Amino acid sequence: MIAAVAFDLDDTLAESKTPISTTMADLLVRLGRLVPVCIISGGRFEQFRDQVVRLLPPADPALESLHLMPTCGTRYYRHTAGEWRQIYADDLTPEEKRDAIEAIEAAAKGLGMWEPDEIVTGDRIEDRGSQITFSALGQRAEVARKKTWDPDGAKRQVLREEVQRALPALEVRAGGSTSIDITRKGIDKAYGVRHFAAAIDVDLGSILFVGDRLDPGGNDAPVIELGVQTHAVRDCRETESLLPRLISALQNGSGGAWPGDGHGMCGHDGGKHPGR
Ligand SMILES: [Mg+2]
Structure with missing residues (x-):
């Protein structure tokens, strides 16, 4: 059975860094009337506000079923x-932040x-409270310039390893x-x-869990080991076509027979281009 649904945000509910469609907003509210709904992303709450919250009806009771989880x-x-x-x-301590900032600057x-x-x-x-992020060209650099800085990821790899050596107690990942x-x-x-x-005690x-990066190494893949049910989507359009079917299955009480991908499976799209 399905007692709750969790979604990735970027490229699952909306195109990366853009607002959800009005159709998606309506579907999320309808789903929220049936089960608790969680949206989880590495982005900050401000991103959730711009991409999701602003598009939702301001006073629908279904909002109380929504659980927003920024920064993972x-x-x-x-x-x-x-x-x-x-x-x-759950923020880093001031000492952890200081160590992280010093390590990244030195490296x-x-x-x-x-x-x-x-x-x-x-x-x-x-x-970001729970996360310190280093952007080599600055937070507001143009996307086109960013893409030329480290096209094959080699610089980030070296920098990541160097910072990780300096911060054994923390986790260092290549981000954007x-x-x-x-x-x-x-x-x-x-x-x-x-x-x-x-x-929600379930x-x-x-x-x-519905996400676009359930493939091995994808940023949604860690949920597979939890034993949740998963459904891989290619993009937010696929989620938009999935949700009406999910909603009617839950309304008919047949959510228990939801085909999904089965436990721990990535579905038809499991091997999608991992570079995305
Ligand atoms: Mg995603």
């Missing part, structure tokens, strides 16, 4: 008493990746096209889905 669930928001409230924030300077101020747009280092993310160990989509299951096996 290290922050958790619910809609209660008419507004979105942060339920918890980037040592490796010649601390680019001159003239070509950096926005902050190089961003404190010019960025390195530092978090506590074990912060990924699985971390957020575990918190969602605990918050078994992990009765949660359906």
Whole structure:
């Protein structure tokens, strides 16, 4: 059976960094009337606000069924008493943040990746609370410029390894096209889905997770080991066509027979181009 549904955000509910469609907003509200719905992403709450919350009806009771988990669930928001409230924030300590910032600055300077101020747009280092993010060309650099900085990922790989050596207690990952993310160990989509299951008190096996990167190495793949049910989608259009079927299956009480992908399977699209 399906007792709750969790979604990745970028390329699952919306195109990367863009708002969900009005159709998707309507489908999420309809789904929320039937089961708890979680949206989980590495982005910050501000991104959720711009991409999702602004598109939802401001006062629908179904909003209380929505569980928003920015930064992979290290922050958790619910809609209660008419507004979105942060339920918890599992942030890095000031010492962890200081160590992370010092390590990234030393490594980037040592490796010649601390680019001159003239070509950096926005902050190089961003404190996202639970995550420190280094962007070699700055947070606001143009996408086209970012793509030419490290097209094969080799620079990020060297930088990541160097920073990881300096921070054995934390986790260092290559992020976007010019960025390195530092978090506590074990912060990924699985971390957020575990918190969602605990918050609504359901078994992990009765949660359906929908994401575009359930392929090996994809940023949704960590949820597979939790034993949740999974459904891989290629993009948000595929999710838009999936949801009406899921909603009617749940309305008919046949959610238990939902074909999905089965436990731990990635479905038809499991081998999608991993470079995306
Ligand atoms: Mg995605």
